[in-house]
């Protein structure tokens with residue numbers, strides 16, 4: 347992908363560790379369905395979300411300002427594992443729970459000002475494999491599709507957010523739930 351720095355580690359979380367991690371995340375995370383304002387109308391987001399991080403690192407996203415919940419052990423452990431592997435001190439994580447094939451995330455880039463110019467974003471996936479699409483902002487013919495299997499780590503760095511958008515599209519097929527965690531550094 348030109349103008350991008352994207353890495354995929356398909357087996358970052360060993361298969362044997364996945365069921366326990368899934369259970370912990372499903373049960374211990376304070377999942378909520380947030381509303382977003384869209385052309386003046388409030389509509390529920392098509393997924394459940396939660397936001398954890400260091401105190402004081404608030405984040406504005408889709409017109410909502412999030413105050414992070416304090417780290418819980420399972421998330422702090424993943425944060426520390428990612429530090430060991432990437433050398434990046436992530437101070438917050440946005441979690442997404444896609445309940446079925448109708449849950450999704452539309453085209454966007456993670457380019458909010460509080461992320462700084464070339465953010466490193468570490469995205470962990472668990473559960474149902476979903477398709478992840480990239481499109482270049484100006485060269486419309488440039489597109490990529492990746493499958494994100496359970497246990498995978500997708501790293502986006504460099505100028506990726508500046509030049510590319512990404513989405514997790516809906517699927518017509520019935521799908522099982524998927525949990526995604528995107529670790530970020532908030533300034």
Ligand SMILES: O=C(O)CCC(=O)C(=O)O
Pocket residue numbers: 440442451456469478494512514526528
């Ligand atoms: O669910 C995913 O893989 C992507 C999530 C995402 O793009 C985000 O949280 O900004």
Ligand SMILES: [Fe+2]
Pocket residue numbers: 454455456512
């Ligand atoms: Fe994103």
